[in-house]
């Protein structure tokens with residue numbers, strides 16, 4: 647069932663769980679996300695980045711997601727991740743997305759508010775929800791690179807003013823996570839104190855980006871079959887659970903799915919040197935992604951909330 651974030655996040659906040667937003671750029675990943683959500687009876691958000699749109703084409707990709715989402719009874723939002731322009735948001739809405747993110751967090755406060763408002767006015771006319779961002783994350787996501795030194799924690803006062811000025815349906819904040827597979831040099835740490843202050847002041851559902859777990863077991867599975875992903879480090883499950891307890895309602899996961907896909911491909915090809923059927927090869931990678939999505943859903947607490 648296709649819905650926007652307003653049908654998913656306020657309930658999650660009230661009941662004390664978070665809903666996963668999982669990135670896709672192809673059929674198999676989409677099937678894996680929807681398969682895991684359906685199996686666990688969990689609401690889910692399918693996220694698409696600008697790079698994914700460039701890779702697959704907006705019509706083909708949105709049709710795959712929408713077709714699969716409409717077949718199941720659990721709530722599914724189709725969401726643009728880190729939209730940089732009004733035009734891209736508009737294009738996604740025209741193609742049936744139920745939710746968009748406008749990320750103008752690199753702009754000065756006033757301009758962030760202005761662009762976010764512009765997107766909200768258009769989106770709300772079409773019953774589409776809007777996520778915005780205040781404060782920046784370090785690391786690399788598709789098309790967006792922030793140097794660690796430029797990363798800022800979200801200022802709680804600024805977040806409150808921003809939420810009031812824009813009326814966004816969800817707000818991404820920076821509390822110490824970063825995009826990509828190499829999140830922490832030392833011990834992983836999130837600024838739960840800042841999260842508490844923000845959650846205490848505003849009602850808009852809060853979003854955690856850059857939250858992949860990057861589990862050591864998956865990294866060694868990749869490296870055992872010819873990969874070379876040393877020192878990757880993600881957000882441990884206990885920090886995710888703390889973040890959910892303190893007011894995070896939407897958690898983005900991209901890197902973990904990429905890692906599961908890569909592990910699946912490498913292992914399958916290594917163990918089956920005579921197979922050359924793409925369906926068998928991709929099918930195995932799809933299973934690995936589904937496992938990871940299911941694990942994440944359980945950590946977020948959204949199982950049986952569909």
Ligand SMILES: [Zn+2]
Nearest residue numbers: 787855856898
């Ligand atoms: Zn992000």
